[in-house]
Amino acid sequence: MVAIDFLPADFGYVLLCIVYCLIMNVYLAIQVGKARKKYEVLYPTMYSDKSQMFNCIQRAHQNTLEQLPVFFITLLLVGLAYPKFAAICGAIFVTSRFSYAWGYYTGDPKKRLNGTYGMAGLLGLYVGLIYLAFRQLGCFDAYLP
Template sequence: MVAIDFLPADFGYVLLCIVYCLIMNVYLAIQVGKARKKYEVFYPTMYSDKSQMFNCIQRAHQNTLEQLPVVFITMLLVGFVYPKFAAICGAIFVTSRFSYAWGYYTGDPKKRLNGGYAAVGYLGLFVALVYIAIRQLGCFDAYLP
C-alpha cells in the first residue's frame, strides 16, 4: 500500500529531496545564528555595516531562501509526472547551495559561484515543467502514438 494513493509510487524520492532541502536550510540558518554571535549583529538587523564576513554568511542563506519557493513548487509539479527526474534535479540544486554557501563563507563573494551548477537542476526542472504543460494541453497529440 502506498502512503498517498494518488501520488506516483516513486514520489517518495521527491519527498526525500524536500527533506534534504530542509536539512540544508537549517544548516544555513544555524551558520547565520553563529555568525550573529561572532560578529555581534543582533536581531532584527539583517546586514552589518562593519562585517563583510557576516554579510557573506547572511547573504548565502537569504539568497537560498529567495529561490526555495520556485524550486519547491517546480519540483513538486514535475515530480507528479517524473518523480525520479524531479528528485535528481532537486538534489543537484540543494547540493549546489552547500557549495554556494561554502564559497561565500570564505569571505570572497566571487567564490559563491562554486555553486553555479544549481543551474543544471533549475534548468532541468524548468524544461520538464514546460514539456509537461505542453503535453497536458495536448499540443503533441498529433505526433504521439
C-alpha cells in the first residue's frame, strides 16, 4: 500500500529528490553562516564591501535559492507523469548545485561554471513539462495508443 494513493507508485523517487535538494540547501546556508562569522558580515547585510570571498559564498546560495521555485514546480509536475525521469533530472540539477557552489567557494567566480551541467537536468524537466502540456491538450492523441 502506498502512503498517498493518487500519486504514482514511483513518486517516492521525486520525494527523495526533494529531500536531497533540502539537504543541499541547508548545506549552502550553513556555509553562508560560517562565512558571516569568518568575514564579519552581520545581518541583515547581504553582501560585503570588504570580502569578495564572502560575496562568492553568499552568491552561490542566493543563486540557488533563485532557481528553486521553478525547479520544484517542474519537478513535481513532470514527476506526476514520469517520476523516475523527473527524479533523475532533479538529481542532476541538485548535484550540480554542489559543484557550482564549490567552484564559487574558490573565490574565482568563473569556477562556478563547474556546475553548468545541471542545466541538462533543468532542461530535461522543461522539455518534460512542455511535452506534458501538449499531451494534456490532446496534441499527440493520433500518435499514442
